[in-house]
Amino acid sequence: AQSVTQLDSQVPVFEEAPVELRCNYSSSVSVYLFWYVQYPNQGLQLLLKYLSGSTLVKGINGFEAEFNKSQTSFHLRKPSVHISDTAEYFCAVALSGAQKLVFGQGTRLTINP
């Protein structure tokens, strides 16, 4: 069965600093990869997804992620964060042909002024 590991439960950064949120997955078959964001008291919102093609994926709000098959990773990055990026970020995978998402435990990103 596939699983997703988000290595950091909390990441504090200063405003305008770069950030990387780490995600590793385990699966013996092809997967699709996703990052979702959950702002305080709101539902989940899709940031970006990798289905195929270019391994560098750009999403909303200036975020991007890179799929690395050999390292089974899909780390999320942003070159300069804002206070408004404070949220919980979830990495998720879906097996090829499957309809359900398997989520990581989430990373709480806190931006300090």
Place this chain on the structure above:
Amino acid sequence: GAGVSQSPSNKVTEKGKDVELRCDPISGHTALYWYRQSLGQGLEFLIYFQGNSAPDKSGLPSDRFSAERTGGSVSTLTIQRTQQEDSAVYLCASSPRRFPHYEQFFGPGTRLTVL
């Protein structure tokens, strides 16, 4: 347009009672999903409906949990004889067609507290 809506937003119940949680997907979306978000388990898949096909119930944690989708639209998740470990936020999502090429849109969730 309107997004996925869920009701109630909060539900407090006593152990042993039954509860029903409702999900209204985005109009025209054929796929509907239920997930559960809890402190101990994170976000986990519960059940998936696609059109008139038999639902994928592989994530339901016990036979106390059931869900139905009437008329291919509204869905109800029912938890019988609630236990304290059922306390969680229950999230519903819908998708216009087959995922993952079509995004899953999530509702705001129902926070269930079992006393």
